Amino acid sequence: MRTHVMAETTVDVRDMLCAQALAVVARAAQPLHAGHTLKILANAEDVRHDLIVWAGARGYLVARDGHVLSLRK
Numbered sequence: 064m065r066t067h068v069m070a071e072t073t074v075d076v077r078d079m080l081c082a083q084a085l086a087v088v089a090r091a092a093q094p095l096h097a098g099h100t101l102k103i104l105a106n107a108e109d110v111r112h113d114l115i116v117w118a119g120a121r122g123y124l125v126a127r128d129g130h131v132l133s134l135r136k
Contacts, residue, residue: 070096070098070099070100071099071100071101071102072091072095072099072100072101072102073101073102073103073104074087074088074091074101074102074103074104075104076088076103076104076105076110076114077104077105077106077107077130078106078107079105079107079110080110081109081110081113084105084110084113084114085113085114085117088101088103088114088117088118088134089117092118092121092123092134095123095134095135095136096136097136098135098136099135099136100133100134100135101133101134101135102131102132102133103131103132103133103134104130104131105130105131105132106130111127111130111132114132115127115132118132118134122136123135123136124136
């Protein structure tokens with residue numbers, strides 16, 4: 064019987080510019096495995112938009128709940 068452990072990591076990119084936020088998220092997302100979630104706290108609409116586009120282009124599933132984005136493999 065296999066047990067799946069759901070892991071979650073949170074990164075805070077509030078008050079960062081797009082390039083800074085993308086660098087932080089890319090570094091945090093690198094070790095994600097199937098079933099793991101990366102929660103991203105972002106308070107700027109342009110940063111959230113860029114992160115959604117970036118994540119979608121790399122095959123992540125993206126969920127948005129207000130200022131929080133969640134990425135999953």
